[in-house]
Amino acid sequence: MKVLKYIGIGVLIIGALFAAAYFIKSNSKPPVTYETETAFRTTIEEKTVATGKVIPEDEVAIKPQISGIIGEILVEEGDQLQAGDLIAKIKVVPNEQTLNTARGRVSNAKIALGNAKIEYDRNKILVDKGVISSQEFNTIELTYNQAKQELSNAESDLQIIRLGSAGGSTSANTNVKATIAGTVLEIPVKIGDQVIESNNFNDGTTIASIADLSKMIFEGMVDEAEVGKLKVGEPLTISFGAIPDKEFRGELKFVAPKWNEEEETTSGVVQFKIEADVFMEDGYFIRAGYSANASLILDKKEDVLAIKEALLQFDRETEKPYVEVETGDQKFERRDVETGISDGLNIEIVSGISENDKIKIWNKTEAVKKDASNR
Numbered sequence: 001m002k003v004l005k006y007i008g009i010g011v012l013i014i015g016a017l018f019a020a021a022y023f024i025k026s027n028s029k030p031p032v033t034y035e036t037e038t039a040f041r042t043t044i045e046e047k048t049v050a051t052g053k054v055i056p057e058d059e060v061a062i063k064p065q066i067s068g069i070i071g072e073i074l075v076e077e078g079d080q081l082q083a084g085d086l087i088a089k090i091k092v093v094p095n096e097q098t099l100n101t102a103r104g105r106v107s108n109a110k111i112a113l114g115n116a117k118i119e120y121d122r123n124k125i126l127v128d129k130g131v132i133s134s135q136e137f138n139t140i141e142l143t144y145n146q147a148k149q150e151l152s153n154a155e156s157d158l159q160i161i162r163l164g165s166a167g168g169s170t171s172a173n174t175n176v177k178a179t180i181a182g183t184v185l186e187i188p189v190k191i192g193d194q195v196i197e198s199n200n201f202n203d204g205t206t207i208a209s210i211a212d213l214s215k216m217i218f219e220g221m222v223d224e225a226e227v228g229k230l231k232v233g234e235p236l237t238i239s240f241g242a243i244p245d246k247e248f249r250g251e252l253k254f255v256a257p258k259w260n261e262e263e264e265t266t267s268g269v270v271q272f273k274i275e276a277d278v279f280m281e282d283g284y285f286i287r288a289g290y291s292a293n294a295s296l297i298l299d300k301k302e303d304v305l306a307i308k309e310a311l312l313q314f315d316r317e318t319e320k321p322y323v324e325v326e327t328g329d330q331k332f333e334r335r336d337v338e339t340g341i342s343d344g345l346n347i348e349i350v351s352g353i354s355e356n357d358k359i360k361i362w363n364k365t366e367a368v369k370k371d372a373s374n375r
Contacts, residue, residue, distance in 0.1 A: 034332070034360050034362065035361045036360055036361060037308065037359050038355060038357065039307045039354070039355050040307075040355070041305055043300070043301065043304075044304060044306060044340075044346055045299070045343055046297070046298045046342065047295050047296060047298060047343065048223075049296075050222045050294045051292075051293055052219050052220025052294065053289055053290060054219070054240070054286060054288070054292050055289065056182075056211030056217075057216065057217050058211060059185065059209060059288075060179055060180050060209070062179065062207045062209070062210060063198040064196075064204060064205065065197055066092060067092075067194075068174065069091045069093055069192060069194050069195070070091075070189055070191050070192060070193045070195060070207075072088060072089040074087060074089075075087050075187070077185065078183065078184060080182075081178040081184060082178065082181045083178055083180055084177055084178060085178045086175055087176045087177060087178055087207060087208050088176040088189075088207050088208070090175075092174060093194075099158075102154070102157050103158060105158075106151070106154040106155055106158055109151035109153075109154040109155075112150065113147040113150070116144040116147035117147075119144070120141060120144040123136075123140045124137070178208075178210055179210075180210055182212040183211060183213050184210055185211050185288055186208065187207070187208045188208075188209075193205075211288060213288065217253070217277055217278060218250060218274075218277075218292055219273065220273075220293075221272065222255075222271060222272055222274050224269070224270040226298060229299065230255050230274065231252070232252055232253060233251060233252060233253075234251070234252045235297075236251070236276055236294050236296045236297070237250065238250045238276070239293050241291050241292075243290075246284070248279060248280070250279060250294065251279075252274065252275075252276045253275050254273075254276075255274050256272045274294075299341050301341055304340065304348045304349075305349045305355065306347060307346070307347060308346060309345060310363060311323055311359050311360075311362070312347065313362060320336060322334050322335060322336045322337060322352075323335050323353060325357045325360070326358040326359075326360065335352050336352055337352030338350040
């Protein structure tokens, strides 16, 4: 019995040892082997991205010269026009009070002309007989001619009120024509709409908007922290959401001297408006209003010592950057570094390391391998 007891105890001890060995083996992790990289020399560009849209450089709103009702529209949105092409015709609907006043003026002018003619004819006979002097007759003749001119003016005004133009006019006010060559962007009116003429007291009704789509500009906003680094004349690249995988060249032409209160973000960031010429390319049609992003270079340094920005670490207390440099086999020491500009991928190293130093890749993760039997 004692022998069996000792054998049982021995089996339990051996099983416990095997279990402990298996547990230690299965839970032990191999030591991490860190890889290294060295610094390199490259060109770094610090950029910012401005969001906005592309608009025509010159867009003109065509307005009527007379109030009335749209009687005919001769073009459609997207049509190409030349300066002077007819866009629409307006049917004049005169104001009854104004029309009545003009008719009354014509009647008065006819009465005045009749009296002046009678006086003229009577005195013409007298001057021919030498009864009155030529000087006296000249005054009567002048009154007669003025009466004829007044009637002509009154009749012309009446015709303008009724028809929109005087007889013999080379360009009727009722004809709305294009003032520039370009593409019809919008026709906000339709036949039957009432329109108002453009004058000193009213902008008037827009009949059509025309723009030259071969000359486009980018219009966007830049934060105040970056606007001071921009320079007029600097190149930039512009991309459109509607034209993927294609970038257009541009040139900064304007930076607003005053912040745009209407464009202030909800976070309170002050923004400034910028404009840039877009260099068009054959084979691409850019529509007015496309959303766009402009990439602008804020700073650029060539042939500088740099490392990948992911190699940087930051002190938890001082938040100053540092790297770990290899001093032996898998042995590293901390090196504080001074950094310069960054493009988001590479960062300039002003001091702290050399090109020969091997820098620890501290944040590289390795995939954990599992045996299929342990799943």
